[in-house]
Amino acid sequence: MDKKDALNAFAALSQPTRLDVFRLLITKGEVGMQAGELAEALDVRQNTLSANLSVLLNAGLVRNQREGRAIRYFADTEGLQGLLGFLLQDCCGGRPDLCQPLIQDLTCSC
Amino acid sequence: MDKKDALNAFAALSQPTRLDVFRLLITKGEVGMQAGELAEALDVRQNTLSANLSVLLNAGLVRNQREGRAIRYFADTEGLQGLLGFLLQDCCGGRPDLCQPLIQDLTCSC
DNA sequence: TCCATAATTCATGAATTATTGAAATGAATG
DNA sequence: CATTCATTTCAATAATTCATGAATTATGGA
Numbered sequence: 001m002d003k004k005d006a007l008n009a010f011a012a013l014s015q016p017t018r019l020d021v022f023r024l025l026i027t028k029g030e031v032g033m034q035a036g037e038l039a040e041a042l043d044v045r046q047n048t049l050s051a052n053l054s055v056l057l058n059a060g061l062v063r064n065q066r067e068g069r070a071i072r073y074f075a076d077t078e079g080l081q082g083l084l085g086f087l088l089q090d091c092c093g094g095r096p097d098l099c100q101p102l103i104q105d106l107t108c109s110c
Numbered sequence: 111m112d113k114k115d116a117l118n119a120f121a122a123l124s125q126p127t128r129l130d131v132f133r134l135l136i137t138k139g140e141v142g143m144q145a146g147e148l149a150e151a152l153d154v155r156q157n158t159l160s161a162n163l164s165v166l167l168n169a170g171l172v173r174n175q176r177e178g179r180a181i182r183y184f185a186d187t188e189g190l191q192g193l194l195g196f197l198l199q200d201c202c203g204g205r206p207d208l209c210q211p212l213i214q215d216l217t218c219s220c
Numbered sequence: 221t222c223c224a225t226a227a228t229t230c231a232t233g234a235a236t237t238a239t240t241g242a243a244a245t246g247a248a249t250g
Numbered sequence: 251c252a253t254t255c256a257t258t259t260c261a262a263t264a265a266t267t268c269a270t271g272a273a274t275t276a277t278g279g280a
Contacts, residue, residue: 010123013116035227046227066277070226145257146255179249223278224277227274227275227276229273231272235266236265239265240263
């Protein structure tokens with residue numbers, strides 16, 4: 001993860017449909033969703049969604065996998081981890097006591 | 111933190127100078143940096159930096175505080191926390207075992 | 221092979237965003 | 251109270267991004 005990758009990823013997440021897609025896929029975990037299901041769930045045209053999925057793919061935020069004629073998409077948590085690690089590199093002026101709360105309170109609402 | 115806030119924040123981080131500013135401020139913790147110091151450190155003109163700082167402020171990613179005639183800026187970790195919480199809401203299909211690694215490996219490099 | 225389905229690619233126009241020079245604001249100093 | 255320093259605001263131009271219709275690719279079934 002370098003600066004260019006990070007910029008790509010943040011740009012990818014700064015568009016309404018793409019943010020919706022990513023957050024929806026995050027909730028789906030390893031189940032994922034097919035492109036068509038995503039388009040229907042979010043009420044977006046196929047080609048528009050496809051363009052946006054391609055941005056997310058290119059940003060390393062989603063993965064995909066062909067499944068018959070459909071293509072199934074998943075949130076790429078490794079990509080996300082890389083992004084957050086880059087963003088928080090050397091954080092908090094070297095004081096773990098300030099830093100811990102930031103990380104720890106990211107309690108997952110599973 | 112709602113969707114609009116999140117989009118603002120990601121858009122703010124998707125511009126090179128602003129990403130540099132935020133990451134630099136993250137490393138500075140509660141020490142922060144004055145606008146002029148930031149401009150010099152990142153080799154950006156004052157008015158360009160000012161416009162970018164205002165975007166980061168508006169996105170809730172930095173705070174500032176007047177200090178004599180200068181203005182000191184800080185990364186706003188609460189804002190960042192809100193953003194990440196929003197992004198990861200209901201993550202991993204309700205399976206904490208998949209979710210934990212994502213959060214925990216964000217070990218802070220303090 | 222031919223057709224239907226699922227998804228992607230491409231070109232275009234509309235809208236948004238970024239940078240800059242110039243001017244203005246706000247706070248401290250003499 | 252005038253000056254200076256630090257920063258912001260303004261207006262204009264340049265560059266980027268977005269959704270869309272039309273065309274294309276890929277897969278599976280008749």
